[in-house]
Amino acid sequence: MALNAESIPMRWPAGPLDIARGEKTKGFTPATAEVLRNWQDPASLAVVQGTPINCLVISWASGLPADAEQQQALKPLIEKGKQAGLGFVGVIEEKPISRLP
Numbered sequence: 248m249a250l251n252a253e254s255i256p257m258r259w260p261a262g263p264l265d266i267a268r269g270e271k272t273k274g275f276t277p278a279t280a281e282v283l284r285n286w287q288d289p290a291s292l293a294v295v296q297g298t299p300i301n302c303l304v305i306s307w308a309s310g311l312p313a314d315a316e317q318q319q320a321l322k323p324l325i326e327k328g329k330q331a332g333l334g335f336v337g338v339i340e341e342k343p344i345s346r347l348p
Contacts, residue, residue: 257300257304262306265317267312304335
């Protein structure tokens with residue numbers, strides 16, 4: 248699904264990739280990691296049920312080893328969300344290119 252004029256997106260932080268990225272930031276805690284694990288559970292979609300949100304923006308790849316694990320972990324969430332009429336957009340982030348001196 249591509250974002251369009253009818254899309255009402257919400258960023259949905261969840262899964263191993265968001266955890267791996269978070270672990271590199273100051274102040275990231277085991278409790279935050281647990282929240283991101285919980286958000287990958289299809290039952291968490293109840294948060295948007297009955298709201299105008301119709302598209303979830305998820306992390307999909309960023310060149311980290313956690314990419315494949317992320318995509319596998321989010322499959323049940325995506326399947327359940329699609330059954331509920333939600334669209335998904337996967338964010339693919341580039342690794343920064345190192346500058347030569």
